[in-house]
Amino acid sequence: MENQTEKQIRVYQTDDLIVYWDAKQCSHVGKCWQSLPQVFKPKERPWITMDAASPEEIIAAIDKCPTDALKYELPEGSKVDPKIAAGPGWVDYKKDEVTSIKIKMIKSGPLRVEGAAQVFDGDGNLLRQSNHIILCGCGKSGNRPFCDGSHVNK
Ligand code: SF4
Ligand code: FES
Known part of the structure; x- marks a missing residue:
């Protein structure tokens, strides 16, 4: 399923995982489709096929996104272990405080x-x-x- 929020962030959802994609933040260099080409297909619409891999595999691929373009969270009732869904791609992920960039x-x-x-x-x-x-x-x-x-x- 694909939806668009008011901020033009695309939303892809299954019973176990919600994925957000913000085109403006995407550098289009493809860590996501290198990790899971059967899920992230930039030439197709919708470009994310949520049922082509397990939610855990999609989470692992999104954790490699070098920008904040791709994010995920678990819907209520998801069967995914919340510990797996707490990496850098999680919507509420907080990096350790850094003193310099x-x-x-x-x-x-x-x-x-x-x-x-x-x-x-x-x-x-x-x-x-x-x-x-x-x-x-x-x-x-x-x-x-x-x-x-x-x-x-x-
Ligand atoms: S990994 Fe992130 S920044 Fe790179 S193409 Fe995919 S969504 Fe865009
Ligand atoms: S478009 Fe210039 S470095 Fe990527």
């Missing part, structure tokens, strides 16, 4: 920001606040300063 250059172009960070535009408006941010380092993104995967496609 890390910015790592990724060889293919993007810059990975780890730790609580805020990104502002040139007028001082807050664009994003997150523990996982991927910035464009190649200059080709259509969603600068964030990476949108264009470094792969162009």
